[in-house]
Amino acid sequence: MSQIRAFLAIDLDNDLKPKINKIIKQFKQIDTRIKYVELLNLHLTLKFFGEIDSDGLKLLENKIENVVSEFKPFNVKVKGCGVFPNNNHIKVIWIGIDEDSIIKELHDKLDSEFVKLGFDKDKKFSTHLTIGRMKSAKNRNQVESVIEEFSDIEIGEMTVNNIVLKKSTLTPSGPIYEDLKVFEL
Incomplete structure (x- = not known):
């Protein structure tokens, strides 16, 4: 039985992508190695499942x-805008999501159902959109300056109407995401 790499996500509203792109352009002016997330791939991950088969997908869909x-x-x-794990060791550059209490409640209810199917319980869950992964510490102080500049930026508001079960295909040029099923709220 074939396996697919899958995750559950909230997609970013297209209206907000140009504002986030302006922030990414500021980082791109720095001479450092950051692997950026494609704008069309920006999302908030609710759960990463890894490799699952079609029977597992059906079980997940029912729970969701x-x-x-x-x-x-x-x-x-x-x-x-911020970083994980911290400014001294930047691995991930993210854009924040406010009003995470509803997202956290949604995540926690989903996660407890996924545990019943044998998935590990999420130890940490953070509402954020990853915009880049830092591959080098070169010019970290400049990266920190841009993060500081945008730490309180208001990007906009969006309505979460659905969550999406996605397939992720890894390629040398980056992941390709495909919507498997959209679940309307």
Whole structure:
């Protein structure tokens, strides 16, 4: 039985992508190695499943449908810029999501259902959009300056109407995402 690499996500509203692209352009002016997420791939990951087969997908879809039926569409603010794990050792550059209490509740309910299917419980969950992964410490102070400049930036608001089960195909030029199923809230 064939396996696919899958994850569950909230896609970023297209209206907000140009503002995030302006931030990415500021980072691109720095002489350092950052692998950027393609604008069309920007999303908030609710759960990464790894490799699963078609039977596993069906089980996941049932669990997801049951949980999302309890939720209505909600608004979130996209704002701020930061890093993981910290400024001394930057691995991930992210854009923040405000109003994470509803997202956290959605995540936690989904995660507890996924645990019943044998998936590991998420130890840490953070509402963020990864925009880049730092591959070198070169000119880290300049990267920190851009992060500081955008730490409180208000990017905009979006309505979360659905969550998406996605397939991820890894390629040398970066991942290719394909929507497997959209679950309306």
